[in-house]
Amino acid sequence: MERSNGGSATGRGDAGRGEGPGANGAGGAPTLADDDRPPVYAGRLEIRPADRAALVDGRPLALTVRELQLLAELAENAERVMTREQLCERIWGRSYDKADRSVDVYVGRLRAKLDRALPGRRFIHTHTGIGYRFSPDG
Numbered sequence: 120m121e122r123s124n125g126g127s128a129t130g131r132g133d134a135g136r137g138e139g140p141g142a143n144g145a146g147g148a149p150t151l152a153d154d155d156r157p158p159v160y161a162g163r164l165e166i167r168p169a170d171r172a173a174l175v176d177g178r179p180l181a182l183t184v185r186e187l188q189l190l191a192e193l194a195e196n197a198e199r200v201m202t203r204e205q206l207c208e209r210i211w212g213r214s215y216d217k218a219d220r221s222v223d224v225y226v227g228r229l230r231a232k233l234d235r236a237l238p239g240r241r242f243i244h245t246h247t248g249i250g251y252r253f254s255p256d257g
Contacts, residue, residue: 159194159254163237166194174235185210186229189222193243193253202250226251 159166165174168191173180184188193201201208203222207215216220230243240257 121166123167156191156195158251159197161197161242161253162240162257164233164240164242166191166249182229182232185225186232189225190229190233190253193251194255195255196200197255200246200252204250206250223249 149172155164156168158169158194163176165177166172166187167174168187171187173182173187173190189206192206192209205216206222207213209218210225211221211239226243226245233240237257242253242255242257244252244254246252
C-alpha cells in the first residue's frame, strides 16, 4: 500500500481520522469535506478521502458516505486490527453498543462491493470478537 502526497509515494502511516456523524452535523469530528488526507493505494484500489471517492482502475466505485469513511479508516490503519468500538466512534461519532450491528452490516456491504469490483481480493479480514483489519495485499 502506498500513499501519495503531491505525486510522491510516502509509504504507510497515519493520517487524520474519518468523518464523524457528518450528515446530521452533530459532533466535532472532522468531515470528509474538510479532509486533506492523501490517497491510499492497495493494488488496483485507490481511496481518495479528500475527494470522497474510491476508484478501481481509475473508475469510481459506488460507495455510500459511511462505506467510504469505513474503507478509508481501515485502509489508513492497514494491518492493524480496528475494534468495533474504535470504528463506531470514528465513523458514527458515538459510543459502541454491543447490540448495535451497524459496523458489521457496513463491513458486509463494503466487502460485497469490493468483491464485485475486484473478484478474489479480500481486503477486510474479521478478527472474531475484536474487529476488522484491512490488508492491502488482499
